[in-house]
Amino acid sequence: MYQATTANQPSFTLLNGITFNGSTNYFETSAYSASLNTAKFTIITSSVNLNNTAYGALYASRSSGATLRGFTSYKLDSTDNVNNWGIQYSQGAGTWNNNASTVTATSGKKFAIAYNLDTASNMVSTIINKTDNTAAVTKSVTGSGYLPALAVNTRIGAGRTETTPNFYYNGYITDVFYFNTNISNGQQTTILGLL
Secondary structure, eight states, X not given: OOOEEOSSOOEEETTTEEEEESSSOOEEESSOOXXXXXXXXXXXEXXXXXXXXXXXXXXXXXXXXXXXXXXXXXXXXXXXXXXXXXXXXXXXXXXXXXXXXXXXXXXXXXXXXEEEEESBTBEEEEEEEBOTTOOOEEEEEEEOOOOOOOSOOOEESOBOTTSSOBSOOEEEEEEEEEESXXXXXXXXXXXXXXX
């Protein structure tokens, strides 16, 4: 468990988890942690989105500069109330890569998603979407050039960790799992089945 700080504390309810209001609420680690920015990892989140505005972020750890680093799990659309979710990851110098393998979440419905990132085999992302206890759907995309973030705090419920918070998440977040290795699709599906 990492110590987290926030100036705009989300609320907690037993029924829904932690509520993020889409405009000011987020959690942030109190300092950079290499343990949350490993060369390969799996991250799994479970949440209920409520008509997120443009680019609402579930989880973010990224840094800018001459070399871009890190990633953001977020709503890929610039249009409000369109719920296509995916991952944006670093390719080093130049631009952020928006993973073309997206999943669509229904507003107000349970939504769990898992990602694998790995620098050793470039970037392999597996997205598993589970909505309201329906079967998980797996999509895979191979990219290149993923680099972990350096010297930035990690955020839940907001993005753009290289500067002030932005792209706030609107809805409930019930679970966030970070594994410092790539777990298998079967292991991911088992965890998603418990959420």
